[in-house]
Structures are given as structure tokens and as C-alpha cells.
Amino acid sequence: MSRTTLQQIALSLDISVTTVSKALRSYPDVSKKTIEKVKAAAELLNYKPNTFAVNLRTQESKTIGLVIPEIVHQFFSSVVKGVIEEAEKNGYTVIVLQSSQNTEIEKKRIEFLINKQVDGILIALADDTVEYYHLFEAQAIDLPIVMFDKIGKTVPCSKVIIDDLRAGYEATKHLIDCGCTKIAHFRGPLTSQNSIDRYHGYKKALEEYNLEFDESNVYHCKEMSFEIGKENARKLLNHRNGVDGIFVNTDMIAVGAITELKEHGINIPEDIRIIGFGNWFLSSVITPSLSTVEQPSYTMGKIAFNTLFSELNKHKENQHVEHETIILPTEIIARESTLA
Amino acid sequence: MSRTTLQQIALSLDISVTTVSKALRSYPDVSKKTIEKVKAAAELLNYKPNTFAVNLRTQESKTIGLVIPEIVHQFFSSVVKGVIEEAEKNGYTVIVLQSSQNTEIEKKRIEFLINKQVDGILIALADDTVEYYHLFEAQAIDLPIVMFDKIGKTVPCSKVIIDDLRAGYEATKHLIDCGCTKIAHFRGPLTSQNSIDRYHGYKKALEEYNLEFDESNVYHCKEMSFEIGKENARKLLNHRNGVDGIFVNTDMIAVGAITELKEHGINIPEDIRIIGFGNWFLSSVITPSLSTVEQPSYTMGKIAFNTLFSELNKHKENQHVEHETIILPTEIIARESTLA
DNA sequence: CTGAAAGCGCTTACAG
DNA sequence: CTGAAAGCGCTTACAG
Structure with missing residues (x-):
């Protein structure tokens, strides 16, 4: 059983694919009646947009990369949890990668994420990372980066840290x-x-x-x-x-x-x-x-995601992005x- | 700076997109000379295939979903590590999601993965999951599932467990x-x-x-x-x-x-x-x-991935998939x- | 060995 | 308010 496409909905209602596409997203220039009709048909046919096509067309993946030194780690696994939960709320998917505290592996992970065409990157640096060329490369193609916990002071990006x-x-x-x-x-x-x-x-x-x-x-x-x-x-x-x-x-x-x-x-x-x-x-x-x-770890993850998320949105609207450094309390x- | 496309390579060498595409993947029906020429140009222009286009064309994402009850958890975070490392070796990306030991959330996660069009799913069930309709739904659209650690005995799929x-x-x-x-x-x-x-x-x-x-x-x-x-x-x-x-x-x-x-x-x-x-x-x-x-946790993750990976490959070649249950030793x- | 054409399933600028 | 057309960047069946 293959997935329902816009085409199929259009055919079933004898209207155009264009109208179906717009109706599903409630475009204001589509009549109320059509919107209802289309949505009903979509429901009936169990329509789910084809992510691959949407990605290709919009050139965004609604996916972010998260690079941490270690996954089996109380602190970082809590961060991951915070990031994933917050991403989920906002319709984003997270690719978690680990650098194993090794700057060479970290470079590979960043390259992988660039190739995968994620929309943004969240990273806690490997302890031995002292050069940031791999990050600059991502930034050069307009990929927003937000650092947390293990940061490089001189990298021009937002940061979520403790004092x-x-x-x-x-x-x-x-x-x-x-x-x-x-x-x-x-x-x-x-x-x-x-x-x-x-x-x-x-x-x-x-x-x-x-x-x-x-x-x-x-x-x-x-x-x-x-x-x-x-x-x-x-x-x-x-x-x-x-x-x-x-x-x-x-x-x-x-x-x-x-x-x-x-x-x-x-x-x-x-x-x-x-x-x-x-x-x-x-x-x-x-x-x-x-x-x-x-x-804070879980909270740090949440805030890191939200910082990136807001940059992503500003980016889309071609607004200027002001980098900020958020400092969370310790006790x-x-x-x-x-x-x- | 926008990404290099096949089109641009083709233009720069004055050959067709078709030939470029085939040359890059070393098709046997392309001359050696052309292959070399194309690969050199691709290198020069820093060509990376557009994942979105490849996904849409091939209808696969080279991505799998991994659903676990909890991320901040010594055992499961080790499994995640094993899965991610093995996936990386084989060119796969992993989307990690947690069910928080709640069967309703688990259902949502599976649905999310189906919509995201992952190629397969790895799952450790929530403790309160006693019905498997959400999994059967995935299987109905030919999504291979492999269960590990927390399994449902009656689900027809491969399993990686201990005794x-x-x-x-x-x-x-x-x-x-x-x-x-x-x-x-x-x-x-x-x-x-x-x-x-x-x-x-x-x-x-x-x-x-x-x-x-x-x-x-x-x-x-x-x-x-x-x-x-x-x-x-x-x-x-x-x-x-x-x-x-x-x-x-x-x-x-x-x-x-x-x-x-x-x-x-x-x-x-x-x-x-x-x-x-x-x-x-x-x-x-x-x-x-x-x-x-x-x-075993890390090893269980690795084996679970490899089991899914081999099913994925058999699937592609339309081979029959025999479900197996792998039992790992304890001590x-x-x-x-x-x-x- | 090379290439023109179709098509994957969407979105959007444009015309009517 | 609706729809025809172009195009995102690939891959592949087919023709030559």
C-alpha cells in the first residue's frame, strides 16, 4: 500500500494539485468550502506529506544536529533529553552524534551534518578542540550554530553555559x-x-x-x-x-x-x-x-534548542541574528x- | 555560496547530467576517462549530493528510528551509543526518541517515524505496552522493525535480547x-x-x-x-x-x-x-x-543495528526476510x- | 559509451 | 478563488 499523494487527493476531488496543496495549509486565498473538502479527503485517505519532497522543495529538513563528547554520561544524556523534548514540541528532529572527546572525530561529525543538510547545529566541543575551522565552514554556508557547556570563547555564535x-x-x-x-x-x-x-x-x-x-x-x-x-x-x-x-x-x-x-x-x-x-x-x-x-543539564538542553530555534526562525525571515550568551545558575x- | 549540483559539474565539463551522475557512482557503462574527469571536477567544486533530492528519487532516507523508554539511563544510553556507532559505519543516520515508559507516547513516536519516512525502526518497548497495533501499522507499510531488550513476544520481527x-x-x-x-x-x-x-x-x-x-x-x-x-x-x-x-x-x-x-x-x-x-x-x-x-548494552545496540541493517538490505533486493531471535549472554x- | 527525457511529490510565482 | 507550469536535484529506463 503506497502513500497517498496530493495528486491522488486532487484526482479524487477533481480539483488541481495546487489547490489541494494550498488548502491543506489553509492558505487565505482558498475558499473555506474547498479547504474543508480537501482536509476531509486528506483525512479519509490518511494523507501524510512526503518529507523528501517537502525537504527538496523548501530546502530545509526540520532537522538539527546535536554533537556531544559522550552519550553514556549523566550530564550529556540529560542535555540530549532536554534537546529532543524541546525539538519534538516544535516539529524538529534531532540527529545525535558523539565526538568521543576527539577533535578529529568532531570534524567528521560536523561534515556529516553539513552533508545531511541539517538546518542547524548544537554542539558541546571535544576537550581537545582548539581550532574552529570546521565550525566556520558550517557558518560559511549559513548554518546556525549554538554552543553549550563546552564552548570556544572566540567563536561568533550564541552560547548556553554556566559561570x-x-x-x-x-x-x-x-x-x-x-x-x-x-x-x-x-x-x-x-x-x-x-x-x-x-x-x-x-x-x-x-x-x-x-x-x-x-x-x-x-x-x-x-x-x-x-x-x-x-x-x-x-x-x-x-x-x-x-x-x-x-x-x-x-x-x-x-x-x-x-x-x-x-x-x-x-x-x-x-x-x-x-x-x-x-x-x-x-x-x-x-x-x-x-x-x-x-x-543544569536538562534545562541547558532545552534552552540550547530554543536559542537555536529562534535563530532558525529569524534566519528564515532574513532578520538580523544577534548572538547571545546565556548563563545558567549553579548551586x-x-x-x-x-x-x- | 550555494551548493554545487550535478548540473554545474555537467556544464563545466560540457557533458550531460546523466553521465555525471553515473560517473560519480562509477557505473560500468561510463568510460574510465570520463569517470576520472568527472570525479576530479566534483572534488574541485566540492560537490556533495543533495540528500533531499536523493531521498526523493530513491524513496529511502538512510535513516532509522530508535525508540527507547529513557535516555538518561545507563543501560539505554549505552545501547544508543552502540546503535549510533554501527549506523555511522554503514552510512545510516539515527533519530533517537524516548517513550518515557508510556505506551501512548510510544505510539506517537512510531507515527512520527513513519511520517519522517525512516527506513526501519529499532525499539525497546515501554513497560506498559501490551498492544502492538502501532507496530503492525509500520510493518504494514513494509517498515522493518527490530526489537531489543524490552520485547513483545508475539510481534513477528527479529529480536535481540538476553535470557x-x-x-x-x-x-x-x-x-x-x-x-x-x-x-x-x-x-x-x-x-x-x-x-x-x-x-x-x-x-x-x-x-x-x-x-x-x-x-x-x-x-x-x-x-x-x-x-x-x-x-x-x-x-x-x-x-x-x-x-x-x-x-x-x-x-x-x-x-x-x-x-x-x-x-x-x-x-x-x-x-x-x-x-x-x-x-x-x-x-x-x-x-x-x-x-x-x-x-550487554553497547553490544546489544550494535547487534540490533546490524540485524536491522541486514533486513534492510535483503528488503531492497526483494529477498525473503527470516526473523531471528538473538540471545546474548549474561554473567x-x-x-x-x-x-x- | 553518452545523453534526452521522465519523474520522484511537493511549493510557489504567476495568470486568469 | 482556482489552476497550469516551472522547478527543487537527483536517478534510471531507454534510445542511439
Whole structure:
């Protein structure tokens, strides 16, 4: 059984395809009577517009691309959920792709989306992405891009982010408030804007409270994994340096660190207090439960989609698009790992 | 800058569009020289086929739909990852949609995919789906469907699953092997095939080892959440009934149960042993770490895609499609929560 | 080996 | 208010 076409409706009513097409979309220059008649016939014949033909004719796909570093990831999967739900409400389809934190793969994904002729792109950059030529290429053919979470500061596009510097500052301040005087930091990749800003926030808090900043208390995590957390906790124990608090770039690493520290008989929070970042679910159920920074993910996805959606619409009407940077709030969640 | 078309290549080489089209796809009836010439020109002009036109002409989209109950979910997000990676390798695009464990939403998602004209559908059913008319509708227009994990036994299509009955049996047997004699079960929804089969596995193990089966030791979890785990653990404590072991339908609920039991001063595994299902990451880091059943997710996604892919190809060549049911292995992971 | 023509199913500018 | 015609950019059956 093949799909009903406009042609078939036209034939059945003995009117033209043109009129059917216009009637179905309630064009004002079609008579009410015809509109009703056509819509009834369409209903009866179970007519569904052929997407392929509509796409070709209108040169838009009502589809957007969403590129994230990882799918199996509490934060990013929540973003995906927010994007998909919002897209659905507005008649858009989402193609989800992952870059696996690799800038080369990211380039391929962008190229794929360009070839697929999506209407716009939502992206959280891979941590090692420092050049944006692939994005500029998309922009050169008028493809709107909106970045979220992992952004490139110099890319001229709208952005949906949190204030990582401030959040890093507050996480560190929280440790200070709990009595820590020698605070280490497990930072993320050197090229990730998130991790750069959180690091700056950490430094700023130390400065402001006249605590010594010592580069050797900053541990560098190339990767956001449990194992890396354990590894760096081991390193820290080898040069403990009197450390009594750690601000960790992300919850998963903090959970690894806690596990390792416990294995070495360190008491948390008595010996070392720890605060993570992201408020992943698992942080609330481990022992001790992990203090962290709550960061919007689902909402970020929704807002990112809506930002892109509004640019898409302005674009269609040839209106000027003003890029905006939306900053979402974060919040310190105090749990057992930083009990005063 | 608009995209290069076949027309433009043809014009630039002073040959026909037909020949360009055939040359680009290396048709044997085009001379080698022409093929080279055309490909060089295409490269030079950065030609990319217009997907919309190709779709309309070939009546296929090289796109499949993937419907899952939840995206923010360790198991399903891993499946998504497997599907997307495999699709990418084979030139397919994936539209991911979620049913939110609601059969009405699931119907809408399927309808959406039909309208979008995907080439095939991969689905894990919502737990409350007991009628399959929406799927039959897709099949009626020759849309291949492959089910995975959450299936409907009576739907005539290929399936990729685990042996839930056997896995449930082995999980229960593991508790018995650890010395448990009064084993409760936290089961999932009554209409979910997974949960039905795991329940039967539980019963079978009790029978086989001559342990009393008591319906009042079966707790019904309508929803796969942490809170429901806590709630049912509370219920169990009210009618403990001598229970010294619990087989829980899924890790998330088991983690909730452990948390609640600990809060009530129950020692795990000394007082009650617990085994979950799914081997979620968090199960390995909570205290005590949770014994569980390892279940393939990423691999299941890959295999599900490949099964659909091969049906798609057979379909194109008008070959008969034989439905198959692929059963993937599971494995007991013994951790602290069931130490003997 | 090459190409003219038809057609996939729509939308829209234009004529009446 | 209605409709004939062109065209979006391809692919393919057919002719030469």
C-alpha cells in the first residue's frame, strides 16, 4: 500500500494539485468550502506529506544536529533529553552524534551534518578542540550554530553555559568555609574552557582568603574517568603536602578519588574534605555522599534548542541574528564529604 | 555560496547530467576517462549530493528510528551509543526518541517515524505496552522493525535480547549458594517481559532448591527508581518474614533498597544479601558494592543495528526476510553485597 | 559509451 | 478563488 499523494487527493476531488496543496495549509486565498473538502479527503485517505519532497522543495529538513563528547554520561544524556523534548514540541528532529572527546572525530561529525543538510547545529566541543575551522565552514554556508557547556570563547555564535569561574570559586570557598586551609585541585584538560575557568575560580578563592597557591597541589586529569580519579588520589597521597581539602573538576573523578583515599585509610571528611562538580546521581549514594556543584543539564538542553530555534526562525525571515550568551545558575550541594 | 549540483559539474565539463551522475557512482557503462574527469571536477567544486533530492528519487532516507523508554539511563544510553556507532559505519543516520515508559507516547513516536519516512525502526518497548497495533501499522507499510531488550513476544520481527529467565534463575541461585534460605524478590512491572521472565527465573530457582515460594515476599516496583527501591525496602522491613536475601529486578532499585536498609541498621550482607540486575556503574562504587547481573548494552545496540541493517538490505533486493531471535549472554558479578 | 527525457511529490510565482 | 507550469536535484529506463 503506497502513500497517498496530493495528486491522488486532487484526482479524487477533481480539483488541481495546487489547490489541494494550498488548502491543506489553509492558505487565505482558498475558499473555506474547498479547504474543508480537501482536509476531509486528506483525512479519509490518511494523507501524510512526503518529507523528501517537502525537504527538496523548501530546502530545509526540520532537522538539527546535536554533537556531544559522550552519550553514556549523566550530564550529556540529560542535555540530549532536554534537546529532543524541546525539538519534538516544535516539529524538529534531532540527529545525535558523539565526538568521543576527539577533535578529529568532531570534524567528521560536523561534515556529516553539513552533508545531511541539517538546518542547524548544537554542539558541546571535544576537550581537545582548539581550532574552529570546521565550525566556520558550517557558518560559511549559513548554518546556525549554538554552543553549550563546552564552548570556544572566540567563536561568533550564541552560547548556553554556566559561570564556571564563579562555580569553581564557590566550590573552593565552600571548602574554606568548612575549615580547609590547604586545598588541592583536580583539574580537567588544559584546553577545556570549563576546566580553565574552574581552575581560575579555585585560584581566585585561595587568593581572596589568603591561602597559599601551590601549583604542585594542582593535579591534571586528562580524562574524566573513575580510574583517573583513583590515579590522581594516589599521586596526591605520595606528596600529601598537608592537603586537607580537594576541589575536583567533575563528580566521576571525585568518586574515584574517594574510593582510592578510603582504600588507603584516609577518613573523609575528617582527614580530607572533597567537593566535586556536576551533581551526578551516584554522588548522592556513595559513602560518604559527595558534596558537589549542581549544574543544569536538562534545562541547558532545552534552552540550547530554543536559542537555536529562534535563530532558525529569524534566519528564515532574513532578520538580523544577534548572538547571545546565556548563563545558567549553579548551586553548591553540601553533603557528608565536606561536613564541617 | 550555494551548493554545487550535478548540473554545474555537467556544464563545466560540457557533458550531460546523466553521465555525471553515473560517473560519480562509477557505473560500468561510463568510460574510465570520463569517470576520472568527472570525479576530479566534483572534488574541485566540492560537490556533495543533495540528500533531499536523493531521498526523493530513491524513496529511502538512510535513516532509522530508535525508540527507547529513557535516555538518561545507563543501560539505554549505552545501547544508543552502540546503535549510533554501527549506523555511522554503514552510512545510516539515527533519530533517537524516548517513550518515557508510556505506551501512548510510544505510539506517537512510531507515527512520527513513519511520517519522517525512516527506513526501519529499532525499539525497546515501554513497560506498559501490551498492544502492538502501532507496530503492525509500520510493518504494514513494509517498515522493518527490530526489537531489543524490552520485547513483545508475539510481534513477528527479529529480536535481540538476553535470557531473562535464566539470568533471574542464576541470580537467585547465587543467593542460595551464598547461604540464603528465605529470598524475597523486587520485581518490575507486571506487563514487562523482562520482569516477568526474571520473576519466573526466581521462582524456578526456589523450586529447584526446595525453598518455599511465598507471594508475599514478592514486591512489586511499578517504576525503576531509587525512591521505589527505598519504599519497597521499607515495606519489606515491616513484614520481614525472616528474609535473608533479595533478588532485585534492576540495580537502581537495589541501590535504593541498600540505602534504606542501611538507614535502618540492617547489615549487608550479614543480615540480608542483595543482588541487583544490569551492572550499572554506580553498583561498583557504593558501599557495600552491589552484586549484580552483567548484561550487554553497547553490544546489544550494535547487534540490533546490524540485524536491522541486514533486513534492510535483503528488503531492497526483494529477498525473503527470516526473523531471528538473538540471545546474548549474561554473567553473575559477585561483590560485597552477597559475600558468603 | 553518452545523453534526452521522465519523474520522484511537493511549493510557489504567476495568470486568469 | 482556482489552476497550469516551472522547478527543487537527483536517478534510471531507454534510445542511439
